Amino acid sequence: MSSVSPSAPVIDLRSDTVTRPTAAMRQAMLGAEVGDDVFGDDPTVNRLQQRIAADLGFEAALFMPSGTQSNLCALMAHCNRGDEYIVGQMAHTYRWEGGGAAVLGSIQPQPLPQGPDGRIEWTDIEAAIKPDDAHFARTRLLCLENTWGGQVLDAAYVHDATARAHARGLATHLDGARLFNAAVASGRPARELLRGFDSVSVCFSKGLGAPMGSALCGSHAFIRQAHRWRKMTGGGLRQAGFLAAAALYALDHHVQRLAIDHDHARRLAQGLQGLTGVSVQEPQTNIVFIDLSTEVLHRHPGGVAQALAARGVLCTGSARLRLVTHLDVDAQQVQHAIEALRDVLG
Numbered sequence: 251m252s253s254v255s256p257s258a259p260v261i262d263l264r265s266d267t268v269t270r271p272t273a274a275m276r277q278a279m280l281g282a283e284v285g286d287d288v289f290g291d292d293p294t295v296n297r298l299q300q301r302i303a304a305d306l307g308f309e310a311a312l313f314m315p316s317g318t319q320s321n322l323c324a325l326m327a328h329c330n331r332g333d334e335y336i337v338g339q340m341a342h343t344y345r346w347e348g349g350g351a352a353v354l355g356s357i358q359p360q361p362l363p364q365g366p367d368g369r370i371e372w373t374d375i376e377a378a379i380k381p382d383d384a385h386f387a388r389t390r391l392l393c394l395e396n397t398w399g400g401q402v403l404d405a406a407y408v409h410d411a412t413a414r415a416h417a418r419g420l421a422t423h424l425d426g427a428r429l430f431n432a433a434v435a436s437g438r439p440a441r442e443l444l445r446g447f448d449s450v451s452v453c454f455s456k457g458l459g460a461p462m463g464s465a466l467c468g469s470h471a472f473i474r475q476a477h478r479w480r481k482m483t484g485g486g487l488r489q490a491g492f493l494a495a496a497a498l499y500a501l502d503h504h505v506q507r508l509a510i511d512h513d514h515a516r517r518l519a520q521g522l523q524g525l526t527g528v529s530v531q532e533p534q535t536n537i538v539f540i541d542l543s544t545e546v547l548h549r550h551p552g553g554v555a556q557a558l559a560a561r562g563v564l565c566t567g568s569a570r571l572r573l574v575t576h577l578d579v580d581a582q583q584v585q586h587a588i589e590a591l592r593d594v595l596g
């Protein structure tokens with residue numbers, strides 16, 4: 251038996267959002283040149299916006315306080331009141347953003363079932379596109395997500411679905427909160443994964459390790475519209491260059507290293523093989539799902555996550571645990587986490 255002593259530091263696998271800025275990132279933030287970004291005067295924000303737009307192959311970009319606000323402004327820029335967007339039943343932009351598109355944008359979601367790999371079948375999409383008739387909302391947009399549940403969305407599927415959507419007059423948006431994980435895992439430049447999308451939102455505050463911020467990318471006209479919604483929803487920031495500097499630092503130093511997080515996730519999954527009633531999917535990126543039998547669950551009436559927390563390992567979920575590797579988790583901590591998990595689940 252081994253256990254993490256109460257004084258051992260916590261291994262926080264709840265999300266890749268828990269990272270704290272490194273010393274070098276803090277230095278980059280301290281040294282940032284700043285100005286009032288509501289006046290368009292912040293040179294670091296402007297540099298970040300130009301950089302991310304160029305990197306991802308779009309005309310323009312907008313620095314956003316959060317991924318939720320970025321997706322919301324994207325939906326509101328693509329759709330008007332009484333329009334609808336087609337989206338996965340479990341997608342972040344439908345399920346995890348408080349219904350913002352409907353509440354704040356008067357945009358109707360049309361959620362559809364997703365396969366285990368995150369795809370929405372074209373036959374389902376096509377059947378959901380409404381005719382031009384006063385009875386119906388106007389179907390305007392297809393919204394996909396990559397990575398989805400830590401999996402890289404299939405490139406041929408993306409190509410096909412976005413081309414068909416365009417042929418039916420729909421615009422396309424990607425929630426790419428973890429796009430760079432998808433790029434690193436598939437060994438392709440991020441911009442290649444964006445072919446077929448009219449807009450994308452990417453997060454700097456997940457695996458890239460910045461304290462906050464996202465970027466929304468699209469055409470000049472689209473970004474102009476999104477900029478109005480950003481101001482209206484309270485996202486016009488002033489000396490935001492301090493935060494843009496963290497994002498720029500992350501783009502320079504924290505993209506390729508995502509491969510380490512992916513390796514740690516694989517090691518974590520491998521370290522849990524052979525336990526009865528415990529089934530672990532082979533992770534593609536930095537998220538590990540662990541499915542537990544009712545027998546394993548019954549052994550921990552107070553919850554498995556709570557039992558793990560008592561051993562210094564934090565994660566989310568109950569019958570399906572979710573563990574996320576990131577910048578603040580090293581190989582030794584992964585090994586400790588495996589030992590704690592084997593103790594609790596074995």
Ligand SMILES: *Cc1c(COP(=O)(O)O)cnc(C)c1O
Nearest residue numbers: 316317318319342395425427453
């Ligand atoms: C985290 C996340 C977002 C944005 O979340 P914020 O916490 O608002 O930055 C959007 N989509 C997905 C898939 C995410 O994981």
